[in-house]
């Protein structure tokens with residue numbers, strides 16, 4: 017059984033990055049990210065239309081963290097503290113053995129290996145700290161960048177399709193001892 021508790025927020029670090037908790041001071045960056053047509057292209061979500069949408073999103077996210085329902089990090093460059101994207105683990109199974117991963121980068125920070133670095137750290141956290149057995153990723157079948165990222169970490173394309181949207185492929189990564 018996985019050990020899920022985010023009450024002491026898990027700040028994660030890697031060579032270039034600090035993954036920290038979201039706060040209301042991030043409202044402008046969250047608005048930019050969630051209203052960006054290019055970023056939203058392959059995501060099945062309602063785009064942010066106003067800054068109030070971003071504020072209520074931040075409040076919902078932090079409430080979910082408080083209730084140990086999900087965990088959501090702002091990805092920042094450690095050197096400059098710039099907000100470059102987000103990554104999250106959500107929709108834990110009832111037995112807490114599997115969880116879904118989601119991620120996005122501001123367009124100008126794509127193509128630099130930032131998500132590769134962030135996802136590696138989050139996968140390790142999910143398997144070694146949360147002790148989940150399986151990570152799922154739902155990604156649009158035309159989302160080449162996301163598919164390439166998942167392939168890099170040996171996610172496997174499932175033969176099941178997303179019941180709610182058949183454009184989405186489901187990828188899974190199972191825990192093995194040598195991860």
Ligand SMILES: CC(C)(COP(=O)(O)OP(=O)(O)OC[C@H]1O[C@@H](n2cnc3c(N)ncnc32)[C@H](O)[C@@H]1OP(=O)(O)O)[C@@H](O)C(=O)NCCC(=O)NCCS
Pocket residue numbers: 054055056058059118119120121122125126127128129130131132133153154155156159161162164165
């Ligand atoms: C999915 C997404 C995060 C992938 O971003 P990305 O920039 O392609 O991924 P990375 O940050 O890992 O960067 C990898 C790229 O940087 C290059 N790169 C440059 N420097 C690098 C470094 N030091 N280390 C690793 N890769 C590096 C790689 O070669 C690769 O480029 P390529 O795809 O042309 O080969 C991004 O496309 C995105 O935010 N999309 C919108 C949101 C979205 O669709 N999310 C998916 C939800 S399921």
